[in-house]
Amino acid sequence: MNGSLSAGADASGLAGPEIEVLGLAKTYAGGAEAVRGIDFQVGRSPGRRRLGALATLTQEDQMRLDSLFYRLAYRFGRPRWDTTEPRPELDGLLQDRRPGRALDLGCGTGTDAIYLAGQGWEVTGVDFVPEAIETARTRARAAGSTASFVAGDVTRLRQAGASGPFDLMMDIGCYHAIPAGLRDAYTAEVAAVARPGADFYLAGITDPPATWRLLGARGVSAAELHRRLGADFDLADERTAGPAGRVSHFVLYHLVRKQATPSD
Numbered sequence: 063m064n065g066s067l068s069a070g071a072d073a074s075g076l077a078g079p080e081i082e083v084l085g086l087a088k089t090y091a092g093g094a095e096a097v098r099g100i101d102f103q104v105g106r107s108p109g110r111r112r113l114g115a116l117a118t119l120t121q122e123d124q125m126r127l128d129s130l131f132y133r134l135a136y137r138f139g140r141p142r143w144d145t146t147e148p149r150p151e152l153d154g155l156l157q158d159r160r161p162g163r164a165l166d167l168g169c170g171t172g173t174d175a176i177y178l179a180g181q182g183w184e185v186t187g188v189d190f191v192p193e194a195i196e197t198a199r200t201r202a203r204a205a206g207s208t209a210s211f212v213a214g215d216v217t218r219l220r221q222a223g224a225s226g227p228f229d230l231m232m233d234i235g236c237y238h239a240i241p242a243g244l245r246d247a248y249t250a251e252v253a254a255v256a257r258p259g260a261d262f263y264l265a266g267i268t269d270p271p272a273t274w275r276l277l278g279a280r281g282v283s284a285a286e287l288h289r290r291l292g293a294d295f296d297l298a299d300e301r302t303a304g305p306a307g308r309v310s311h312f313v314l315y316h317l318v319r320k321q322a323t324p325s326d
Contacts, residue, residue, distance in 0.1 A: 149234055164184065172198025178230075180205075186210050188214050220251065267312055268282065
């Protein structure tokens with residue numbers, strides 16, 4: 063569970079759920095098999111019971127498996143969600159904005175953070191996958207970028223050193239994969255590091271594929287964001303964003319940090 067598997071490692075020494083996560087990581091990184099293919103294979107194998115057990119794991123075990131999945135996905139190759147091109151929505155989000163401090167939550171290998179830094183922003187990227195952060199730092203050095211990257215948990219931003227205050231925050235595909243039991247911790251941290259009036263752009267899928275749900279991904283909705291973030295943020299806009307791989311229901315939410323009150 064410490065992420066010590068290499069790209070050529072087999073499943074020896076892994077327990078049931080870890081074996082299934084290993085298979086998913088290979089699929090998402092290599093792209094040689096369709097996700098429906100691995101579902102079919104698992105459904106016809108003894109591993110089906112192990113997959114069902116993922117839904118009943120403790121929160122701590124779920125996070126360990128999430129970490130294992132993402133670390134393996136980066137080690138097996140380039141994950142399907144990773145790209146060297148910034149999200150096409152960024153130009154519109156930055157239009158007529160004066161640069162300030164920005165936070166990229168779940169930054170992956172740093173593509174969007176490096177782009178933001180190139181537009182004059184002081185950017186910090188956070189991701190809990192060391193392999194992704196190392197690649198992000200390498201890319202930043204190669205590009206002469208000022209973007210900085212922190213290996214840390216987005217539900218513990220201040221502990222990781224991303225204490226803000228930030229004028230702009232982005233989450234492109236991170237929140238929708240966070241287990242439900244950790245989402246309040248995430249939103250509390252985001253509210254704590256946002257400057258009053260800060261813009262928070264959160265993009266995610268509304269209905270995750272079955273394979274994503276095995277890793278705790280439950281998607282995102284405006285109703286949930288209002289419930290978890292409504293005390294600290296106003297929802298300013300909601301619109302469909304560009305596709306994310308095979309996912310078509312990718313929605314971009316624009317939230318604005320409320321102004322501080324004497325009781326804050």
